[in-house]
Amino acid sequence: MGERKSQESCKIVIIGLGTGGLYSSRAATRFDRKAEITIVERRDYDMFSPCGLPYAIEGMVESFEDLKHSVPSTRQLKKLLRHEALSIDAEGKRVQVENLESGETSWLDYDSLIISTGSQPTILPIPGAKELLGRGVYVVTNPENAEELRDVALESKRAVVVGGGAIGLEIAFALKELGLEVWVTKRSPPPFPRNLDPDMGKIISEYLDAKGLHILFGKGIDAINGGDRVESVVIEGETIHTNIVVMAVGVRPESFLAEEAGIATERGAVLVNERMETSVKNVYAIGDCARSFSGVDGEPSYVALATTAFKQATVAGVNAAGGDAIYGGNLGTFVSFIGDLEISCTGYNSEAAERNGFKVVTGRANMKIKPSWMPGAKDISVKLVVDAETGRILGGQAIGEEGAAWRMNVVALAIKQKVMIQEFSTIELAYCPAVSEVYDPLLVAADTAIRRLSRTR
Amino acid sequence: MGERKSQESCKIVIIGLGTGGLYSSRAATRFDRKAEITIVERRDYDMFSPCGLPYAIEGMVESFEDLKHSVPSTRQLKKLLRHEALSIDAEGKRVQVENLESGETSWLDYDSLIISTGSQPTILPIPGAKELLGRGVYVVTNPENAEELRDVALESKRAVVVGGGAIGLEIAFALKELGLEVWVTKRSPPPFPRNLDPDMGKIISEYLDAKGLHILFGKGIDAINGGDRVESVVIEGETIHTNIVVMAVGVRPESFLAEEAGIATERGAVLVNERMETSVKNVYAIGDCARSFSGVDGEPSYVALATTAFKQATVAGVNAAGGDAIYGGNLGTFVSFIGDLEISCTGYNSEAAERNGFKVVTGRANMKIKPSWMPGAKDISVKLVVDAETGRILGGQAIGEEGAAWRMNVVALAIKQKVMIQEFSTIELAYCPAVSEVYDPLLVAADTAIRRLSRTR
Numbered sequence: 001m002g003e004r005k006s007q008e009s010c011k012i013v014i015i016g017l018g019t020g021g022l023y024s025s026r027a028a029t030r031f032d033r034k035a036e037i038t039i040v041e042r043r044d045y046d047m048f049s050p051c052g053l054p055y056a057i058e059g060m061v062e063s064f065e066d067l068k069h070s071v072p073s074t075r076q077l078k079k080l081l082r083h084e085a086l087s088i089d090a091e092g093k094r095v096q097v098e099n100l101e102s103g104e105t106s107w108l109d110y111d112s113l114i115i116s117t118g119s120q121p122t123i124l125p126i127p128g129a130k131e132l133l134g135r136g137v138y139v140v141t142n143p144e145n146a147e148e149l150r151d152v153a154l155e156s157k158r159a160v161v162v163g164g165g166a167i168g169l170e171i172a173f174a175l176k177e178l179g180l181e182v183w184v185t186k187r188s189p190p191p192f193p194r195n196l197d198p199d200m201g202k203i204i205s206e207y208l209d210a211k212g213l214h215i216l217f218g219k220g221i222d223a224i225n226g227g228d229r230v231e232s233v234v235i236e237g238e239t240i241h242t243n244i245v246v247m248a249v250g251v252r253p254e255s256f257l258a259e260e261a262g263i264a265t266e267r268g269a270v271l272v273n274e275r276m277e278t279s280v281k282n283v284y285a286i287g288d289c290a291r292s293f294s295g296v297d298g299e300p301s302y303v304a305l306a307t308t309a310f311k312q313a314t315v316a317g318v319n320a321a322g323g324d325a326i327y328g329g330n331l332g333t334f335v336s337f338i339g340d341l342e343i344s345c346t347g348y349n350s351e352a353a354e355r356n357g358f359k360v361v362t363g364r365a366n367m368k369i370k371p372s373w374m375p376g377a378k379d380i381s382v383k384l385v386v387d388a389e390t391g392r393i394l395g396g397q398a399i400g401e402e403g404a405a406w407r408m409n410v411v412a413l414a415i416k417q418k419v420m421i422q423e424f425s426t427i428e429l430a431y432c433p434a435v436s437e438v439y440d441p442l443l444v445a446a447d448t449a450i451r452r453l454s455r456t457r
Numbered sequence: 458m459g460e461r462k463s464q465e466s467c468k469i470v471i472i473g474l475g476t477g478g479l480y481s482s483r484a485a486t487r488f489d490r491k492a493e494i495t496i497v498e499r500r501d502y503d504m505f506s507p508c509g510l511p512y513a514i515e516g517m518v519e520s521f522e523d524l525k526h527s528v529p530s531t532r533q534l535k536k537l538l539r540h541e542a543l544s545i546d547a548e549g550k551r552v553q554v555e556n557l558e559s560g561e562t563s564w565l566d567y568d569s570l571i572i573s574t575g576s577q578p579t580i581l582p583i584p585g586a587k588e589l590l591g592r593g594v595y596v597v598t599n600p601e602n603a604e605e606l607r608d609v610a611l612e613s614k615r616a617v618v619v620g621g622g623a624i625g626l627e628i629a630f631a632l633k634e635l636g637l638e639v640w641v642t643k644r645s646p647p648p649f650p651r652n653l654d655p656d657m658g659k660i661i662s663e664y665l666d667a668k669g670l671h672i673l674f675g676k677g678i679d680a681i682n683g684g685d686r687v688e689s690v691v692i693e694g695e696t697i698h699t700n701i702v703v704m705a706v707g708v709r710p711e712s713f714l715a716e717e718a719g720i721a722t723e724r725g726a727v728l729v730n731e732r733m734e735t736s737v738k739n740v741y742a743i744g745d746c747a748r749s750f751s752g753v754d755g756e757p758s759y760v761a762l763a764t765t766a767f768k769q770a771t772v773a774g775v776n777a778a779g780g781d782a783i784y785g786g787n788l789g790t791f792v793s794f795i796g797d798l799e800i801s802c803t804g805y806n807s808e809a810a811e812r813n814g815f816k817v818v819t820g821r822a823n824m825k826i827k828p829s830w831m832p833g834a835k836d837i838s839v840k841l842v843v844d845a846e847t848g849r850i851l852g853g854q855a856i857g858e859e860g861a862a863w864r865m866n867v868v869a870l871a872i873k874q875k876v877m878i879q880e881f882s883t884i885e886l887a888y889c890p891a892v893s894e895v896y897d898p899l900l901v902a903a904d905t906a907i908r909r910l911s912r913t914r
Contacts, residue, residue: 019895049828052890060891066830166889295885307888310895314883328883337891344887371506373523405887406863410870413884417874426771426785427870428752430801430862431764432623433509434517434794438476438767 009034012320013095013110015085015257017041018050020116020287020309020316022071027317027325029076035321038078038108039071040085040097043142046071051306053146054167057153058174064143064150088113088261090280112282112320115258115270116313119251119288119304124162128224129247136230137245140171152244153178159244160184160233162221164191166336166343168248169204172213173338175244182213183242185235186249187220194352195332195345197362200383200397207341221245251304253289266291269302274327276316284320286312295329295416296347296394299356303330333412335405342404346412347395350385359388361456363421363449365441369403371433378402382445384411384421388456391420398442407442421449466491469777470552470567472542472714474498474528475507477573477744477766477773482534484774484782492778495535495565496528497542497554500599503528508763510603511624514610515631521600521607545570545718547737569739569777572715572727573770576708576745576761581619585681586704593687594702597628609701610635616701617641617690619678621648623793623800625705626661629670630795632701639670640699642692643706644677651809652789652802654819657840657854664798678702708761710746723748726759731784733773741777743769752786753804753851753872756813760787790869792862799861803869804852807842816845818913820878820906822898826860828890835859839902841868841878845913848877855899864899878906 012028014021017039025037047069055061073079082100089096094107121139123129129137138149153159153175161172164186176182190201209215222234224245232241253269264271264279269291276284276292287309294301308330318325333346353360363384370377380400387394396411398404414424425446431438469485471478474496482494504526512518530536539557546553551564578596580586586594595606610616610632618629621643633639647658666672679691681702689698710726721728721736726748733741733749744766751758765787775782790803810817820841827834837857844851853868855861871881882903888895 023896049830049890051888052828052830055831055891060832061830305888306895307885310888311883311885331885333885333887335887335889335892337889342892346885346887371509373506373509373518374512375517375519403863405889405892406860406866409863409884409886410867412886413867413870413874413876413881416884417870417876417880419870419874423874424870426768427866427873428764428768428788428790428803429866429869430790430792430803431508431762431767432792432794432862433506434512435792435799435862438763439480 009036010321011109011111012037012114013108014039014114014116015095016116016118017043017047017071017079018116018118018287018309019306020313022047023310023313024114024116024286024317024320025077027314028321031318031323032321034076036076038080040080040083040095040108042082042084042100044082046079046081048143050141053140053143054170054174056143057140057146057150057171058177064147067143085257088257088283090261090263090283093282110282112284114316114320115278115283115285115289116287116309117254117257117289119253121247122250122252123247124221124249126221126223128226132224132226132230135228136226136243137224137247139247140167149244149246153180156180156244158242159246160221160240160242161246161248162186163248163250164217165248165250166192166334168246169208169338170336171246171248173208173211176211176213183216183240184208184213185216185219185221187218189218191217192343195334195349196397197350197383199364200381200399203381203399204338204341204343207339211339251288253291255289258285258289266300267302275319275325276312276327277319284316286316292327293329295331297356298329301330303332305332305334307333328416331412331415333408335408340401341399342402343399344404344408345395345397346408347393347415348385349395349397353385353394358394360394361386361388361449361452363445363447363452365444365448367437367441367444369400369436369441371437374433380404380441382407382441384445384449386421386449386453388453391422391453393419393421393424410442421446421453425450466493467778468566468568469494469571470565471496471571471573472552473573473575474500474504474536475573475575475744475766476763477770478571479504479528480767480770481571481573481743481774481777484771485778486533488775488780489778491533493533495537497537497540497552497565499539499541499557501539503536503538505600507598510597510600511627511631513600514597514603514607514628515634521604524600542714545714545740547718547720547740550739567739569741571773571777572735572740572742572746573744573766574711574714574746576710578704579707579709580704581678581706583678583680585683589681589683589687592685593683593700594681594704596704597624606701606703610637613637613701615699616703617678617697617699618703618705619643620705620707621674622705622707623649623791625703626665626795627793628703628705630665630668633668633670640673640692640697641665641670642673642676642678644675646675648674649800652791652806653854654807654840656821657838657856660838660856661795661798661800664796668796708745712746715742715746723757724759732776732782733769733784734776741773743773749784750786752788754813755786758787760789762789762791764790785873788869788872790865792865797858798856799859800856801861801865802852802854803865804850804872805842806852806854810842810851815851817851818843818845818906818909820902820904820909822901822905824894824898824901826857826893826898828894831890837861837898839864839898841902841906843878843906843910845910848879848910850876850878850881867899878903878910882907
């Protein structure tokens with residue numbers, strides 16, 4: 001920021017008002033109370049909570065309006081709603097924006113620019129998918145399309161969900177709860193293949209199967225048929241009649257603006273360093289549109305989670321305002337809540353760890369989270385992934401009716417602090433039979449890994 | 458163990474079959490499959506879960522029998538139930554035991570001895586307390602006296618509980634749930650004074666008050682009156698008619714055997730080093746009878762919790778079997794569940810930190826644990842205690858309807874690993890609106906502490 005005249009305040013432009021946009025503006029304001037921040041956003045309302053959409057489809061959250069939140073304007077924070085960023089002039093340090101109401105364009109000068117444009121849902125390149133989008137084929141990315149899906153679902157009997165990640169399975173379960181017969185299909189066999197080991201994923205497949213969903217994991221969808229609207233799908237040669245297909249097969253980074261401005265990208269995502277800087281000076285990128293690196297070993301890593309956007313935003317916001325914050329990398333810590341199952345993980349699963357060159361030892365525990373004599377003692381499965389060479393914890397996975405996420409949060413801190421499994425197993429956890437076990441599943445999993453570790457040496 | 462002839466197996470005697478006895482025997486067996494272990498225990502049954510007693514009094518746990526567990530004998534593990542250890546001959550490496558059935562005494566040789574004798578409840582030195590013990594004055598230390606209390610409570614209308622720690626408040630709430638009018642009295646004003654800061658303790662006082670308990674914190678009990686049985690108590694001059702007084706004012710270590718054998722004690726507890734060794738060679742002490750040291754700063758520290766006994770047992774068991782394990786110190790990580798409140802803490806509270814020479818900065822957050830638009834979003838208060846000089850996390854406290862314990866477990870790992878608050882605040886936590894918030898109360902508390910920290914510098 002040394003180029004600025006000291007009496008002028010730092011001008012920060014943020015493209016996109018999602019988790020990344022919000023928290024980077026807050027971090028910038030906190031670092032420099034005088035920073036002048038402008039957020040450019042296409043929508044005509046401020047924010048919404050994407051992760052809440054499946055629960056609103058299910059009806060657990062009463063109204064889609066509940067998912068919308070306002071971000072108060074202040075003297076230092078200006079929101080340009082219904083505005084679209086058209087191009088970035090990196091040389092001139094300005095962004096061209098269009099007022100979507102009036103069609104007028106103008107330029108916004110910046111000292112620092114934060115690109116937080118998020119991602120777009122992937123549409124599988126199969127016959128019928130693009131053609132019938134909005135007419136039976138749905139993506140769930142905002143309150144509007146989620147509400148449309150709910151409205152149609154309430155008058156439908158069957159639905160096919162394509163995708164076996166968190167969003168797909170949460171929506172599949174929501175549709176089931178609305179009374180529909182639901183098929184879930186994905187080409188690769190295990191659910192959450194990037195996050196869970198197959199033995200852990202199996203718990204989910206079996207659970208959904210027991211709940212009456214048709215689980216077609218390992219069977220890809222070939223085509224979507226219909227005239228005006230979707231009428232059926234073909235899955236490995238078999239036709240299933242349905243008027244709803246939900247496409248939840250992942251996202252692609254929204255990096256067009258950055259690419260056009262000559263900012264470096266890789267596999268479609270804006271490359272950033274540990275200060276969340278792009279290849280162009282004074283331009284930062286965060287969240288779903290950015291490719292950062294793993295908090296386990298620093299390898300390039302793309303994670304599209306609100307958690308990641310949030311942590312990256314706190315770094316980019318400080319740096320954009322003239323500070324010097326460092327991002328420690330992403331762990332992909334996540335939790336999904338499907339029916340009664342809390343599914344959580346952090347760091348590498350076995351396959352990812354091996355792909356990144358680690359030799360892996362694991363420890364798994366399947367237990368009650370409280371003493372069995374306490375009423376309501378629920379089951380949990382916890383798995384830890386450990387580097388066989390050093391004993392360092394590389395990842396964790398947990399599935400249970402409660403307490404999965406927080407066990408993984410402890411593991412997330414352990415990974416971040418590079419804690420060895422032997423050290424980890426001596427952590428002093430809180431015990432009360434109404435809440436926990438003396439010898440927690442997390443420690444049982446750790447001790448199992450330690451014993452296997454000593455045998456591999 | 459070098460003194461033993463190599464063909465002979467290691468003989469370990471453990472006095473007391475509680476959490477410490479059980480887990481030290483397991484650790485020893487795991488370290489040396491051939492170790493011959495003898496556990497000496499006064500009771501005529503194996504184990505029970507003391508922390509479950511309040512929930513059995515309340516009726517949440519169906520039967521007091523549910524709290525009793527058997528520990529299978531094996532070729533390597535011998536249990537001597539209904540046996541009492543009478544004396545330790547440290548010179549001769551043997552323990553004299555009495556068969557409580559037959560009155561016979563005999564000597565048990567050991568290579569290693571583990572003293573895990575636990576503690577006895579403190580009886581306040583006030584008129585009537587000792588005299589009426591068992592006749593209206595109750596302590597809750599085992600299934601037998603807990604069941605006696607429940608039986609009397611079911612035919613009573615009023616009870617006075619003396620003590621404001623976990624056991625006292627859990628029992629007070631249990632008696633309230635049984636329909637009794639309940640008074641809780643303790644001389645010092647805040648509840649959990651060793652664990653919680655007064656502002657956090659206030660949440661509990663107010664909760665119990667709202668639930669209809671008579672909270673007389675700061676008012677000590679002067680006398681217990683009665684003839685055959687308790688008839689009333691006097692609290693600061695005021696007489697309250699009751700036929701039940703529960704004494705839950707803490708414990709004193711059961712260290713008589715060790716003292717008699719010339720083993721060093723301090724304030725009644727057996728002194729141990731980081732290998733859980735006492736002042737006498739080959740003799741270890743663990744759990745409520747031992748005084749170890751704080752995991753925060755190594756200062757001498759006495760903690761009477763199952764968690765502590767468990768962790769110390771895993772160290773003593775390995776060392777007794779010829780290994781070399783190190784104890785990292787206690788943090789007093791605990792959780793208590795009272796009504797709807799989960800109360801948890803770890804490490805030092807502000808007062809303890811200051812008493813140990815730290816200058817303290819705190820951060821506190823009072824929030825919902827999920828987004829407010831999710832149904833069932835519950836409140837939590839989280840407080841972190843931080844060293845103002847270095848930013849190191851020294852302790853944490855949390856009170857809420859759920860999730861208090863696991864947030865404190867994360868803090869426990871942070872304390873153990875000597876994590877600075879700035880580093881801690883960058884932890885990547887799992888988010889899903891059905892389970893958590895993007896910006897968790899734990900991180901809000903951390904950021905609050907960080908801001909105060911920067912102002913104090």
